[in-house]
Amino acid sequence: xKILYLIPARGGSKGLKKKNILKLLDKPMINYTLDAVLPLxxxxxxxxxxxxxxxxKDVVExxxxxxxxxxxxxxxxxxxxxxxxxxxxxxxxxxxxxxxDLVVLLxxxxxxxxxxxxxxxxxxxxxxxxxxxxxxxxxxNPYYVLFEEDQNLFLKKSKEGSFTRRQDCPKxxxxxxxxxxxxxDSLKHKDFNNFDRKKKYLMSKESSxxxxxxxxxxxxxxxxxxxxx
Numbered sequence: 001x002k003i004l005y006l007i008p009a010r011g012g013s014k015g016l017k018k019k020n021i022l023k024l025l026d027k028p029m030i031n032y033t034l035d036a037v038l039p040l041x042x043x044x045x046x047x048x049x050x051x052x053x054x055x056x057k058d059v060v061e062x063x064x065x066x067x068x069x070x071x072x073x074x075x076x077x078x079x080x081x082x083x084x085x086x087x088x089x090x091x092x093x094x095x096x097x098x099x100x101d102l103v104v105l106l107x108x109x110x111x112x113x114x115x116x117x118x119x120x121x122x123x124x125x126x127x128x129x130x131x132x133x134x135x136x137x138x139x140x141n142p143y144y145v146l147f148e149e150d151q152n153l154f155l156k157k158s159k160e161g162s163f164t165r166r167q168d169c170p171k172x173x174x175x176x177x178x179x180x181x182x183x184x185d186s187l188k189h190k191d192f193n194n195f196d197r198k199k200k201y202l203m204s205k206e207s208s209x210x211x212x213x214x215x216x217x218x219x220x221x222x223x224x225x226x227x228x229x
Contacts, residue, residue, distance in 0.1 A: 001044075001101045001102060002044040002045065002098075002099065002100045002101050002102075003042070003044075003045045003046075003100060003101065003102045003103075003104055003122075004045070004046050004048060004089065004090070004093065004100040004102070004103045004104070005037045005040070005041070005045065005046065005047040005048065005104045005106060006048050006050060006085075006086060006089055006103050006104065006105050006106070007030070007033055007034075007037070007047070007048065007049045007050065007106050007107075007108055008050050008051075008082065008085050008105070008107065008108075009030055009049055009050065009051045009053070009056050009060075009108050010051060010052050010053065010071065010076045011051065011052055011053025011055065011056060011076065012076060012078075015212045015213045016211065016212065016213055016214060016216075016217060018055070019109060019211060019212075019217070020051075020056055020108045020109070021055060021056055021059045022217070024111055024211075024217070024220060024221060024224070025221060025224055025225070028059050029108055029109065029111055029211065030049070030056065030059060030060065030108040031059075031063065032108075032111035032112075032113075033106050033107075033108045033110070033111070033113070034047070034060065034063050034065060035115075036106070036113060036114050036115045036117075036118060037106065037115075037118070038065075039115050040115055040118060040119060046093065046098065046100075047065060048067075048068060048089055048093075049065065049067050050069075050071050050075075050085055050088070050089050051067065051070070051071055052070060052071040052072070052073060052075070052076035053076075054070075057070065068092065068093075069092055071085070071088065072088075075088055081191075082105070082192070083187070083191050083192060083193075086103055086105065086182070086187065086192075087187070089103075090103070090184065090187075099184075100184050101183070101184055101185075102122075102125065102181055102182065102183060102184060103180075103181075103182045103184060103187070104118065104121075104122070104179065104180070104181050104182075105179070105180040105182060106118070106178070106179060106180075107177050107178065107210070109177070109210050109211040109212065110176070110177055110178035110179075110208075110209070110210055110211075111209070111211065111220050111224065112206060112207045112208075112209050112220065112223055112224065112227070113134070113178040113179060113203070113207060114207075117134070117178065117179060117201075117203060117207065118179055120201065121134060121179045121181055121201040122181055124181075124199060124201055125181050125183075127183075128197065129183065129197050129198070129199055130182070130183050130186040130190070130192070130195035130196065130197040130198060131180060131181060131182050131183065131186070131192055131195050131197070131198045131199075132179075132180075132181040132198075132199050132200070132201050133175055133179070133180050133181075133198055133199075133200060133201065134175070134176050134177075134178040134179040134180070134200075134201045134202075134203050134208070135173035135174060135175055135176055135200045135201065135202055135203070136173065136174060136176045136202070136203055136204070136205055136208040137171055137172070137173055137202070137205075138172050138173060138174040141166060141169050141172050142157070142158035142159035142172060143157065143159045143160075143161040143163055143169040143170060143172070144157075144161075144163060144166050144169050145166075146158040146159070173200055173202070176203055176208035176210060177210045178203060178207070178208060178210070179201060180192065181201075206223050206227070209223060
């Protein structure tokens, strides 16, 4: 099985400037993802950092990883989709005679995701699955604490149920953004957001921290110190 480990890392960031290469404790944040990927590479695998930014490129290449291309500007805008970025990378490799069975998409803003998480996630995949996606159990359960307004602007539960205790509600999961194991064949037919055959890989709340702002950044720093990731 041939795997493309794809790390999307554009230069623009509104919530936290230069967050992908911001020093988190002793190293740039993207290095945590690189450290998680490198031990997993097989002979037919590739790790690709897709970036539009020279500064990110320089940081990555200091780790001995060649950045194969600079992402074009139209794929670095707010309107560019993840599927666009994936397809651009797959097309680049196809033009260079490299084809893959799986894309493992890894956001650099998930610094507590480790090699073990990725390896466990990959073990769940088989040819009958479109995607394995990492999740955490949501804190905002729609059976219990989420509400929508009806036509009269009265609040109604998002998901009807007669539960009086949170622990009695059905478990509900949310994507944590850490790992997407995607079938390349499935991508030819559908956007990965519309896949029918998706399965979860459950991660802890701590490992699921996704850095978007300074609060997330400080929390990640505390957890890395505690867990010594």
